[in-house]
Amino acid sequence: MNVYDSEQIAKGLKPLGYKTTPLLERADLIIVNTCAIRAKAEQKAFSFLGRLAGLKRKKPDLIIGVGGCVAQQEGEKILKRVPFLDLVFGTHAVDRLPGMILRIESKRCRIVDVGMKKATDSMEPFIDSQIDGSATSFVTIMQGCDNYCTYCVVPYVRGRERSRDPESIIKEIRLLVESGVREVTLLGQNVNSYGKKEGLCSFTQLLSRVNEINDLKRIRFTTSHPKDLSDDLIDGFRNFEKLCNHIHLPVQSGANRVLKQMNRKYTREQYLEKIDKLRSFCSDIAITSDIIVGFPGETRAEFEETIDLIKTVVYDSLYAFKYSNRPNATAAELPGKITEPEKKERLQMLLALQENFTTQKNESLVGTVEFILVEGLSKKQTTGIQKTEFGLQRERHPAVQWTGRTSTNKIVNFIPGDDGMPCNDNLTGKMAKVRIEKAFPHSLGGQLRDL
Ligand code: 5AD
Ligand code: SF4
Numbered sequence: 124m125n126v127y128d129s130e131q132i133a134k135g136l137k138p139l140g141y142k143t144t145p146l147l148e149r150a151d152l153i154i155v156n157t158c159a160i161r162a163k164a165e166q167k168a169f170s171f172l173g174r175l176a177g178l179k180r181k182k183p184d185l186i187i188g189v190g191g192c193v194a195q196q197e198g199e200k201i202l203k204r205v206p207f208l209d210l211v212f213g214t215h216a217v218d219r220l221p222g223m224i225l226r227i228e229s230k231r232c233r234i235v236d237v238g239m240k241k242a243t244d245s246m247e248p249f250i251d252s253q254i255d256g257s258a259t260s261f262v263t264i265m266q267g268c269d270n271y272c273t274y275c276v277v278p279y280v281r282g283r284e285r286s287r288d289p290e291s292i293i294k295e296i297r298l299l300v301e302s303g304v305r306e307v308t309l310l311g312q313n314v315n316s317y318g319k320k321e322g323l324c325s326f327t328q329l330l331s332r333v334n335e336i337n338d339l340k341r342i343r344f345t346t347s348h349p350k351d352l353s354d355d356l357i358d359g360f361r362n363f364e365k366l367c368n369h370i371h372l373p374v375q376s377g378a379n380r381v382l383k384q385m386n387r388k389y390t391r392e393q394y395l396e397k398i399d400k401l402r403s404f405c406s407d408i409a410i411t412s413d414i415i416v417g418f419p420g421e422t423r424a425e426f427e428e429t430i431d432l433i434k435t436v437v438y439d440s441l442y443a444f445k446y447s448n449r450p451n452a453t454a455a456e457l458p459g460k461i462t463e464p465e466k467k468e469r470l471q472m473l474l475a476l477q478e479n480f481t482t483q484k485n486e487s488l489v490g491t492v493e494f495i496l497v498e499g500l501s502k503k504q505t506t507g508i509q510k511t512e513f514g515l516q517r518e519r520h521p522a523v524q525w526t527g528r529t530s531t532n533k534i535v536n537f538i539p540g541d542d543g544m545p546c547n548d549n550l551t552g553k554m555a556k557v558r559i560e561k562a563f564p565h566s567l568g569g570q571l572r573d574l
Pocket of ligand 1: 160161274275276373375413414415444445446447448449
């Protein structure tokens with residue numbers, strides 16, 4: 124979500140003559156896009172802001188702004204806390220940002236805009252081609268959330284759920300595809316309820332339209348709320364050939380009492396039924412999840428129920444978090460807060476268990492040939508020189524290592540194959556057939572077989 128918002132900020136400021144720079148020292152404008160989901164993310168934003176004080180001293184004309192969920196939550200207070208700040212803008216103010224920047228440039232005033240939109244206000248994003256040449260892109264299809272999980276700050280900082288017009292979504296994706304994008308990830312806090320409130324088309328109908336877009340090769344979506352995962356959508360994994368074989372289905376806890384306290388509106392049994400259905404419709408679907416450990420009042424036995432659920436489902440990978448108290452969220456008032464060392468221990472135990480499962484799943488792919496959408500050169504470029512016991516040996520295909528993902532969302536770094544497979548062509552955006560040769564805890568290694 125935040126990556127998409129940052130891209131939106133860059134797209135909106137392009138007509139004003141701003142383009143992104145990798146060097147902070149060169150910037151004329153710095154926008155810090157913040158996340159408030161856990162206290163740690165919020166602390167990180169403030170410590171980054173603190174580090175900008177020196178830059179502003181050296182370059183007084185530098186404009187510094189804070190956007191996103193922390194900006195929405197704290198508003199004017201941030202101007203007091205960070206005296207050199209020029210601008211605070213909330214989650215509903217991104218389309219007003221260019222106007223604010225123009226005002227600051229001409230009047231050197233300080234601005235706070237944390238106004239939320241009304242249901243009738245336009246929610247059109249800045250529609251533009253891909254600005255960084257990548258083969259993948261996020262596309263927001265809805266904003267906000269109406270679910271009010273008791274631990275979560277999102278409904279307070281992103282507002283009520285609203286879905287975008289399908290025509291505008293299709294138009295945006297077509298433009299992205301024209302500029303080289305081959306995979307889109309449709310984004311929303313709960314994509315399964317897309318269009319329901321406004322009486323637009325259903326999420327499955329939207330998927331069916333996106334599936335028809337020429338030259339688009341892959342579709343992903345996130346996030347699905349288990350309570351709203353329909354049979355129709357589960358069937359989509361069979362019907363839409365571009366839809367990737369992966370679903371992120373956050374469970375949060377394996378204990379019914381905790382799920383109730385979290386206001387998740389499903390039971391452990393109902394969740395497991397959905398998993399069974401997904402696997403019966405699509406046997407090799409990859410399933411990932413989010414889990415919170417140490418929710419207020421979570422007993423050791425309830426935590427063990429979560430461990431047991433993980434053993435039952437055997438996820439492809441997991442994002443697990445220690446419960447973090449959020450000022451607006453109602454769980455902040457609940458008794459029975461779990462101590463930090465206990466939360467840490469539960470988290471470590473859970474992650475160690477999952478690491479075994481992830482490794483086993485990755486190892487089971489060694490020897491298979493997978494279709495990879497190439498995203499670009501791998502960050503960890505090999506030097507082309509391999510150390511052996513006796514000295515240094517040059518590899519046959521020095522330096523080039525590409526990266527991409529399987530349909531099941533596993534990262535694969537691969538080298539060009541033997542048999543004259545191209546090693547210097549730009550493979551970004553191509554579908555590559557890669558033989559998987561190595562499994563690591565968080566990625567796979569392979570060799571190109573065919574394009
Ligand atoms: N504490 C810890 N984790 C949280 N999440 C959301 N709110 C909190 C919180 N207060 C996690 C949930 C959610 C993911 C995006 O972040 O697991 O699915
Ligand atoms: Fe937060 Fe729950 Fe909405 Fe997800 S569904 S954004 S966890 S309130």
